[in-house]
Amino acid sequence: MTLTIAFATDSGVAPFEQLRAQIAEQARSGALPVGYRLPTVRGLAEELGLAANTVAKAYRALEADGVIETRGRNGTFVAAAGDAAARQLASAAAAFADRAHRLGFDQRQARAAFEEAWRARSA
Structure with a gap:
């Protein structure tokens, strides 16, 4: 299992919202199972060619929605959000x-x- 993100540059939807929605959907569908460790903010930003603040904003929104949880230095994981x-x-x-x-x-x-x-x- 791996995180798969595809951006639609002509959609008019902000990159952080596209990232948030795709991670949420993958967590909801089970494509990213509970306990799956997400990349670091900097790592994912580099991989996707985004600013670290963009990824951090998506992660904060996902955490507020209960989709992911941050465990300090241990990382960020898909939560039992269902x-x-x-x-x-x-x-x-x-x-x-x-x-x-x-x-x-x-x-x-x-x-x-x-x-x-x-x-x-x-x-």
Whole structure:
């Protein structure tokens, strides 16, 4: 198993976000198993031709999302994030549902708002 990153230079998506999304997807799919040791920030930056700050920003976002964990000098590893990510998603969904209900919207209207936000985010 190895980390595989491919950048789309014409996508309009920032390199740190492409890196974050690809590592997250590989961890979620199992292509990078729990406990897989990721390259150092400097090592990955050099390998990909990116600034170290770009890789560090992606790693910080991944750590905040529970996808990876840093163990000090021992390195950075893929975390057991499936359960944590699912809990965070459920919490976000519950908060959205509560807010939509308090604002007086029904399920159909809330779903339409979510789908529109998702389309806008994906565009």
